[in-house]
Amino acid sequence: MKIKAAVTPETGKPFKMTDVELPEVGSNDVLIKVVASGICHTDVSGRDTGMVDPPSVLGHEGAGVVEEVGSEVTEFQKGDHVVVSFASCGECDNCTSGHPAHCRNYAELNLSSHIDQDTNKLVSRFFGQSSFATYSLVHQRNVVKIDKDIDLALAAPLGCGLQxxxxxxxxxxxxxxxxxxxxxxxxxxxxxxxxxxxxxxxxxxxxxxxxxxxxxxxxxxxxxxxxxxxxxxxxxxxxxxxxxxxxxxxxxxxxxxxxxxxxxxxxxxxxxxxxxxxxxxxxxxxxxxxxxxxxxxxxxQGDAVPQEFIPQMISYYKEGKFPFDKMVKYYEFDDINKAFEESEKGSVIKPILKIND
Missing domain, CATH: 3.40.50.720 (NAD(P)-binding Rossmann-like Domain)
Incomplete structure (x- = not known):
């Protein structure tokens, strides 16, 4: 599947809008039409420090609408509104004891992203999502269903920084x-x-x-x-x-x-x-x-279980106890480099890219 993505062509270089191939939907995958993605300091590190192997697609605070699910996915269906959080294996002792944020495979699953230059295919995804793109392919463990009465663009940063x-x-x-x-x-x-x-x-x-x-x-x-x-x-x-x-x-x-x-x-x-x-x-x-x-x-990640804590933050927001909307500023997807620049200057606290309005 061909998607539009903000690609990091080289370490430390500005993002470039590029067409990229997304892999086929696997049995445990959820294909998400990305509505928005927050920008986090870890994305800056991914762009500038050699954390990932460019060319790559960053972004790890995605939110959107479910487009398709794999054959083993039962908790999500087309049309669901979702926030995407970090990846975890679900099998190690820390995951099975309720501490997925300290998954023993955390670095392997989250801190990589690479586009195969021969096939133009996104072979590894940042935090299991690479949400600086029009579509994101995510393992169902990363995905959190949210109420449809909250703005998806606003909800995007709940998956990492705010959590x-x-x-x-x-x-x-x-x-x-x-x-x-x-x-x-x-x-x-x-x-x-x-x-x-x-x-x-x-x-x-x-x-x-x-x-x-x-x-x-x-x-x-x-x-x-x-x-x-x-x-x-x-x-x-x-x-x-x-x-x-x-x-x-x-x-x-x-x-x-x-x-x-x-x-x-x-x-x-x-x-x-x-x-x-x-x-x-x-x-x-x-x-x-x-x-x-x-x-x-x-x-x-504050030792959070996203499927429990993200809905809790949304409840606090609806009750007026967690007014995180006061710290955000929205940018069009094509303005990603401007959003990063203003964030690094400190003039913007939480930039959010609107990708599929």
Whole structure:
């Protein structure tokens, strides 16, 4: 099947609109007409760092309408509205125990994409979907059916970034009502964490970021205090001033070692820091952790089960508790390079490509 896709021709190069061949629908596959796809920082890494083998098709926050299903697919049918999340094998011990985001085959299934230049066929798909395309072929395990009364274009980013931030707070940190939390980096992941902290009933919700526009939005979405970060800013000291003793919970979405050091210094006794991305060169100050009884938790996708958590986020949205529509900006598919540019500048928090309106 011939589809239109935004192809990464070489590492670090702009996307080019190209016709690509999609493989035949397999017995466990779902063919989706992609309505929209969110743009996530992992897509930037896929384009620029050699994570994938170009030419490739990125995109991993897809949403659309089911066009066709394989012979073994029973939970989906033509016309269903769906969001697509990460791929998992469904067979390893982590998958079978309810932790598909920590699938032992996660890297193999998600962090690759390649177009065979002899056949022009998309032979491996990013996060099992490669949603920067008019159609996406996805294993049924990736797919989540959603209500038809929510805009599919708006729902697209629920499959990764928003899920990661919200689930890290609600399902990994699990702050008690009345507790304190700081969110370092309030892009899409961090702002989702801020909204989740408000849902959890946290008393102090402190947002930390370089960008004034993000801090303003964080206050609108539930932050009780904000701190503008910078090279000479004593973030830990400011958090101590606000809380008196530090915070019990921290979500870090920056992966910057200097920021994480400040975050650790901001923890109260027995405080927990959850990070969704880290710098390979980070040196952990073990003595600080030991003296404070603190812990650092690494997590993928907030340890979420998408089939459970994505509908939960939609319910929160309908109840007015998770107004993530305030952080999005829509772009036409052909404007993908502009969307990436504005996202990297920080002027847009969550870009969403409209692919099949």
């Amino acid at each position: 990661t931030g919200a689930s890290t707070v609600l399902n990994v940190l699990k702050p008690e009502a009345g507790s304190s939390i700081a969110v370092f980096g309030v892009g899409a992941v961090g702002l989702s964490g801020v909204m989740a902290a408000k849902i959890a009933g946290c008393k102090n919700i402190i947002a930390v970021d370089l960008h004034d526009n993000r801090l303003e939005l964080a206050k609108e979405l539930g932050a009780t205090a904000t701190i503008k970060s910078g090279k000479d800013v004593d973030i830990a000291g400011k958090i101590q001033e606000i809380t008196g003793s530090g915070v019990g919970n921290i979500l870090d979405s920056t992966g910057v070692d200097a920021v994480i050091e400040q975050a650790i210094l901001s923890l109260d006794t027995f405080g927990k820091l959850a990070t969704v991305v880290t710098d390979d060169g980070f040196k952990l100050p073990l003595e600080i952790l030991a003296l404070g009884g603190n812990s650092i938790i690494g997590t993928s």
